Amino acid sequence: MEINFLKTILDNREGCLIVAENLPKYQQLKEFIIRYIVENNLNAHDPLFTENELAAKFNMSRHTVRKALDELENEGWIYRKQGVGTFCADRSVIKKIDDKNIAVITTYVSDYIFPRIIKGIDQVLTKEGYTILLYNTNNKIEKEIDILENIMTKNIKGVIIEPTKSALPHINIDYFEQLKRRGIPYIFINSYYEELKPSYIIQDDEGGGFVVTEHLIQLGHRNILGIFKSDDNQGLNRYKGYIRALRQYGIKIREDNIVWYTTEEMRTKPQEMVKKIFEGTGDKPSAIVCYNDQIAMWVIEALRNLGLTVPNDVSIVGFDDSDYAVLSDIKLTTIVHPKEEMGRQAAKALFKLMEMGNKAFENPITICVKPELKIRTSAKSIEAKEVKV
Incomplete structure (x- = not known):
């Protein structure tokens, strides 16, 4: 040069x-x-x-x-x-100033399920003498790029990352190629960028969507509203499970019973659409499948503002078994997210990748956690005709 x-x-x-x-x-x-x-x-x-x-x-x-x-x-x-x-x-x-650092990148840090995921990661890393360099993207693609650029300037041994808006085509794939060229292994958690064919640990989101929807069907519900996030793979896969359950039980799929929202619409659109649907004319849904527990609690609040109660008027199910599921007077039926355990497994898998050297990119570690339904009091049985599979 x-x-x-x-x-x-x-x-x-x-x-x-x-x-x-x-x-x-x-x-x-x-x-x-x-x-x-x-x-x-x-x-x-x-x-x-x-x-x-x-x-x-x-x-x-x-x-x-x-x-x-x-x-x-x-x-x-x-x-x-x-x-x-x-x-x-x-x-x-180069001097080993940062020799035992692991970068952990999440979409959020201080709320919902993320602190417990990070706790699980930290339990494993600290025991082995590693330090976490913790970053959060606020689910913004530009922020993720800034963080990836930043960690490229540091001596790190590996990366655990929750992807940002994983359902969208991504412009930051080259940064992961840079990590590969430098021999720095990475593992995705909760979702992943399919183009990379990477190591990951995820939930079976489609299976979870199927299980919560099937639960409502077995309680007698036939008119079931689904609320899903459109810009991450978790939302798309939970939607697929919802649709598969309706089809398997021979229930007509209604387009007006499906609500999509993006990250930017999270705090407004689900509640607004619930208000519109339940104030409208015609047959009202008797149950709602929510993308996650946080959305479920906001939907419950919107229903209360309309004078409706859960589960007497409307049954609700969520996803993730977060603190939201038990802190309210409505105890939420939901899919269990093994937060700390997934964090621990992600850290242990990263160590294995670090031991594999360059072969880590040729033989990715993939873990998919099967769904487990936690039944509480937010959904109740109603009279309905028997549905045969």
């Missing part, structure tokens, strides 16, 4: 420090250089930018540039030869 080429890169990287503008200038410069090394797969001894080039391009003092380069050299990313230049260090001998 020629210095002139590096100068061209600098000339075309306007605004490249903006991603970290809340950090001190020297730290921003450090992250830029690390990211440049990682993204371009630089080899040991490849030349890097000179102090003069960096100072001129980013309008920084020589003191600031030198501080950034000093820290990068101390951390083992670069080395300098006086009068010759700055060069990429041999990555195989």
Whole structure:
């Protein structure tokens, strides 16, 4: 690689420090250089930018540039030869500052089922002397990209990741190819990006959707509303299970009995559609299959605002057996999500992948947890004609 080429890169990287503008200038410069090394797969001894080039391009003092380069050299990313230049260090001998770090990326951190999943992961990692670098995407694709770019600049041993909007075509697949090239194994939890054919641990969401719907059918319900999330694979698969149960029991599938919502619509559309359906004319659903427990509780609130009670007027079932399922006066019938156990299994599987080296990408570990129905009081039996399978 020629210095002139590096100068061209600098000339075309306007605004490249903006991603970290809340950090001190020297730290921003450090992250830029690390990211440049990682993204371009630089080899040991490849030349890097000179102090003069960096100072001129980013309008920084020589003191600031030198501080950034000093820290990068101390951390083992670069080395300098006086009068010759700055060069990429041999990555195989980089100081093991982050030698026992595992990146854990979830869609959310502080609510719903995620704290208990993280707890299960931490139980295994801490026991083995590893530290969690915890990130959350808030289920935003751009945030996931930022996080993946960030972890590329760190020495990590592996990644456990819950994918963002897994039902959508993704623009971040290249980042996982970078992890593969660097020999860093990863495992998905709850869902996965099918294009990668990766290691994963998931629930049988289609089977779970079938089980909760079948439960309502066996209680005598025939007019069953389904509410599903459209931008992740869990929602699509739970919908498939719902449809399969209706078909298996010979119940007519009604398009107006299916409500779809996206991440951005989560707090509004399910409740709005329930209000519209139950205030309308015609035959009302006697039961509702909800995408998860959180949606179920919001739907119960919407029904209460209409003067309806659960389960006397409408039966409700959820998914995940979260705290929502038992904290309310309505105890929710739901599919069990083995949160901590799935976290532990994900961490143990990652260790196996780490031991496999490059073969981890050729022989992925795939685990699918079968559904278990937890019956409580949110669904009740009604009179109906017998339905034969």
